[in-house]
Amino acid sequence: MEMRNLIVMLTVLLNSEYCGAIHWLGLTVNGSSVGWNQTHHCKLLDGLVPDQLQLCRRNLELMQSIVHAAKQTKLACQKTFSDMRWNCSSIVHAPYFTPDLEKGTRESAVVFALASAAVSHSISRACASGELPSCSCGPAPAEQAGPDFRWGGCGDNLRYGLQMGSAFSDAPMKKSRSGSQATKLMHLHNNAVGRQVLIDSMETKCKCHGVSGSCSVKTCWKGLQDLSDVAADLKSKYLAATKVIHRHVGTRKQLVPRELDIRPVRESELVYLVSSPDYCNENDKQGSYGTQDRQCNKTSNGSDSCNLMCCGRGYNAYTEKIVERCQCKYHWCCYVTCKKCERTVERYVCK
Structure with missing residues (x-):
């Protein structure tokens, strides 16, 4: 096991240009032990790009939410994929990742999408729970209340969560000069897919009022589903992900489906560049732990x-x-x- 961990660490050092965007998942290791009340704490995690460091210094109060998002990403991914050959083992040793996340596979697609959704999810809920001084409850819904309920309560502030979450998650691909353009476009696209699934998970939640629980009046607000539900939706997109190539469309290069390049990539679909291993046998070079001894x-x-x-x-x-x-x-x-x-x-x- 020690030799395997060493190989994983060496691999990430050689290929960090691809996985640097999710190095922040390593906050699961030491993020909880940091007070996040001084700007020098932002330097405790190697791999953050300048824009992420700047966001951290200017918004220290957000870091507890991002630490929480890192933990939830790992838990939700492993739970959601526990019944498959690939069981999200690729992020076990974050911030050191197995090679399958460094080659633009469908596994990297779903990890990036879930991580992006988790950041915005965590910040949105932290706003509603009063944990962040920079935001509060989400705005009141524009739609009119029904005859049997009224708008009230404190909804998740998805608008603020998306604003700060996308700034943090997308920064490495927008500013870094390393890595291929195709990989950057892939990660940006999949990050956006993750956030769209999060947006679609917003639902109406209600609390009853009335004599003896009669529910004669309901107070309702808009709230996000749990991240596990978001992960389940992303799993479906993972199974139906589209393999793409990077080629000229008109005057600029874009990602287009490899098999059906006559149509553009849909905003709702996860995309990947490289086929995955079958994960049947242990192979450190491919990032496969194999399925021996799996239940x-x-x-x-x-x-x-x-x-x-x-x-x-x-x-x-x-x-x-x-x-x-x-x-x-x-x-x-x-x-x-x-x-x-x-x-x-x-x-x-x-x-």
Whole structure:
């Protein structure tokens, strides 16, 4: 494991021009231990481009939200892709990344999109919760209230979240002179897709008022769905991502679909430049950890099935004893007692 980590670290040093834009995900390592109340704290994370450092110095209060976004990006990605061969292991060692994120793959597309959405999501909610002095609740909805509800409460400030989030997430691609133009365009496009999915996740949330919970009156506001819901939508786009090439369209070079270059790239689709490994076998040069010893579902027909997860190599079965609460009873007033029950379950892991 130590040798693998060393290889990953050396690789990122040689190819940092591609992943520098998401080095901030490394805030999961030391970001929580920083007070973020002095400008020199901004230098604690290597890899931030000048514009990101400037944003940090001028808006120190935002950094706690960005640290939170880094943590949520990692958790949401790993949870959402836990049933696939690629289970978002590429960001485990952030700010050091596996090679698959440095080559413009569909995996890098979804990580960039999710990270971009997470920054704006975290800032928007921090505004509504009163954690940031520079912003407050989101503006009141323009649409008229219905007969059974009124606008009120404190909605997530998506406008401010998008403004500050895009400034932070897009800065490396807009200012850096390193890296290919195609890669920069790809990352900027996918960042925008992530933020659009976040915008689409805004929904009406309500709280009831009335005698004995009658809900005769409802107070409603606009709020964002959880980041896990955003990640689920991005997973669908990941599965349907479009491979693109960088070529002249008219007087300038643009990203166009490799197979159907007669149409422009849609604003709603994730794009990638390089095909991914199959992630079946361990390969440090490709950024694949392989699926050996990964748990699979014997009865599933989906991506977590033993056939797909194990790449046809077969699987081993073992039994595991689980102790859980059971036969719970409510006692007036007001506690619950439960017994402990033991059951045996069968697990399957890839060969």
